[in-house]
Amino acid sequence: MYWQKELETMEDARIRRLQLKRLRETVRAASRSTFYRERFQQLGLSPEDICTLDSLRKLPFTTKNDLRQAYPFGFLAVPKGRVVRMHASTGTTGRSTVVFYTRADLDQWTDLVARCMVMTGARQGDVFQNMTGYGLFTGGLGFHYAAERLGIFTIPIGSGNTRRQIHMMREFETTVIHCIPSFALYMVHSLHAMGIDPRRDLPLRIAFLGAEPHSEHVRRKVEELYGVDAFNSYGLSEMYGPGVAFECPAKDGMHLWEDAYLPEIVDPGTGEPVEDGAKGELVLTSLGREAMPLLRYRTGDLTAFCTGECGCGRRHRRIRRIIGRADDMFIIKGVNIFPTQVEEALLGMEEVGNNYQIILKRKDYTDIMTVTVEVQERFFRGDPQEREQLRRRMAKRLREELLVTPDIELLKPGALESTGGKAVRVVDKRDIYEGGISDT
Numbered sequence: 001m002y003w004q005k006e007l008e009t010m011e012d013a014r015i016r017r018l019q020l021k022r023l024r025e026t027v028r029a030a031s032r033s034t035f036y037r038e039r040f041q042q043l044g045l046s047p048e049d050i051c052t053l054d055s056l057r058k059l060p061f062t063t064k065n066d067l068r069q070a071y072p073f074g075f076l077a078v079p080k081g082r083v084v085r086m087h088a089s090t091g092t093t094g095r096s097t098v099v100f101y102t103r104a105d106l107d108q109w110t111d112l113v114a115r116c117m118v119m120t121g122a123r124q125g126d127v128f129q130n131m132t133g134y135g136l137f138t139g140g141l142g143f144h145y146a147a148e149r150l151g152i153f154t155i156p157i158g159s160g161n162t163r164r165q166i167h168m169m170r171e172f173e174t175t176v177i178h179c180i181p182s183f184a185l186y187m188v189h190s191l192h193a194m195g196i197d198p199r200r201d202l203p204l205r206i207a208f209l210g211a212e213p214h215s216e217h218v219r220r221k222v223e224e225l226y227g228v229d230a231f232n233s234y235g236l237s238e239m240y241g242p243g244v245a246f247e248c249p250a251k252d253g254m255h256l257w258e259d260a261y262l263p264e265i266v267d268p269g270t271g272e273p274v275e276d277g278a279k280g281e282l283v284l285t286s287l288g289r290e291a292m293p294l295l296r297y298r299t300g301d302l303t304a305f306c307t308g309e310c311g312c313g314r315r316h317r318r319i320r321r322i323i324g325r326a327d328d329m330f331i332i333k334g335v336n337i338f339p340t341q342v343e344e345a346l347l348g349m350e351e352v353g354n355n356y357q358i359i360l361k362r363k364d365y366t367d368i369m370t371v372t373v374e375v376q377e378r379f380f381r382g383d384p385q386e387r388e389q390l391r392r393r394m395a396k397r398l399r400e401e402l403l404v405t406p407d408i409e410l411l412k413p414g415a416l417e418s419t420g421g422k423a424v425r426v427v428d429k430r431d432i433y434e435g436g437i438s439d440t
């Protein structure tokens with residue numbers, strides 16, 4: 001039932017027709033919210049003016065700041081009595097952004113996530129351990145209802161508590177897991193401490209990894225350590241949650257469900273569309289959503305459209321692995337750096353463990369970047385010279401990749417903790433005074 005072959009392999013022209021029909025409905029629905037009603041009035045536009053896919057560009061972008069300003073109900077496009085659920089984004093700064101769902105929205109969302117799960121081969125007979133947070137975070141409930149809809153035995157364990165996770169996996173013979181990639185790597189220490197080799201002792205076969213940027217190295221590591229097929233899962237609360245884009249077995253980009261989302265990729269500076277295949281910021285318009293339609297929402301996520309057809313036969317366009325968020329980027333000594341670049345450079349090294357963190361400080365007007373990184377235990381037992389040589393090799397690799405030379409601090413395996421939530425990759429302490437006269 002959930003391999004929706006006709007829809008997923010639909011020809012381009014038919015997808016565009018379906019999108020246009022849904023876009024017109026969506027614009028009309030959106031104009032019932034206070035935010036968009038006012039916006040349309042200010043622009044002197046009526047929903048009927050959006051009559052082609054291209055004419056959507058007449059509308060300005062919607063930003064996270066707009067969502068914050070309109071908190072709590074400014075984007076609600078149906079009477080409050082029709083809302084059956086809300087979630088909130090995990091933003092750590094400012095007001096959180098809330099999202100609302102009608103019954104039909106939950107139905108569409110569940111359908112999208114179920115479609116993703118089926119695409120990877122998960123099916124009835126699997127045991128699914130859902131290891132991300134339940135509650136306001138969308139990861140838990142988003143996958144939960146989809147798995148139940150597919151008739152899959154679901155363990156709603158939530159995030160954290162690695163030992164309990166492992167006991168459950170063993171006792172209930174879990175075959176499919178869903179977790180944040182940094183947590184999958186962190187859990188390896190508990191597995192070792194408990195004398196469990198997941199490849200030998202657990203019947204795992206599939207992992208869904210999402211909710212935070214991660215490199216191809218991390219995917220491969222998880223696949224090797226657990227003996228699973230790992231699939232990249234992308235989504236954001238503002239667009240329901242998970243289920244926006246997902247990898248198929250070809251693992252060459254993530255199919256973005258174009259019957260539910262209208263994607264654009266724009267230059268984050270100018271807002272103009274980039275050439276097909278070029279990197280830029282993903283902008284999404286929801287299609288078919290009732291409670292909270294969003295038009296041209298700036299996700300902040302940097303990616304590119306994949307070109308060419310996918311070997312799996314699905315026609316919905318694919319986006320590349322997310323490079324990072326425009327606001328994850330930090331500038332050090334004038335050089336723009338994304339945490340995923342550090343990850344790409346380091347996690348490909350055989351000596352490196354499973355976790356890292358970047359700490360930024362400022363001393364005497366100079367930015368100092370320290371990369372703390374877990375490495376194999378043996379470097380703490382043997383000759384300190386070896387540790388020093390490893391540090392130098394890492395510094396060289398990072399200099400080649402980033403064009404700046406960071407300090408490197410080596411840590412024992414498991415030293416950087418994870419609670420199962422999104423990893424904090426960058427700790428910026430540059431506004432803390434550490435000698436000299438701080439200019440911030």
Ligand code: DLL
Pocket residue numbers: 089090091132138139209210211212213214232233234235236237238241242243299301321322324325
């Ligand atoms: O993280 C929804 C989700 C839950 C996705 C479970 C996948 C799995 P938010 O908390 O609103 O929602 O955070 C959304 O997380 O804009 C991206 O910056 C980042 N993100 C999500 N998935 C990926 C991914 C959920 N696969 C924000 N790769 C997004 C890179 C991701 N970044």
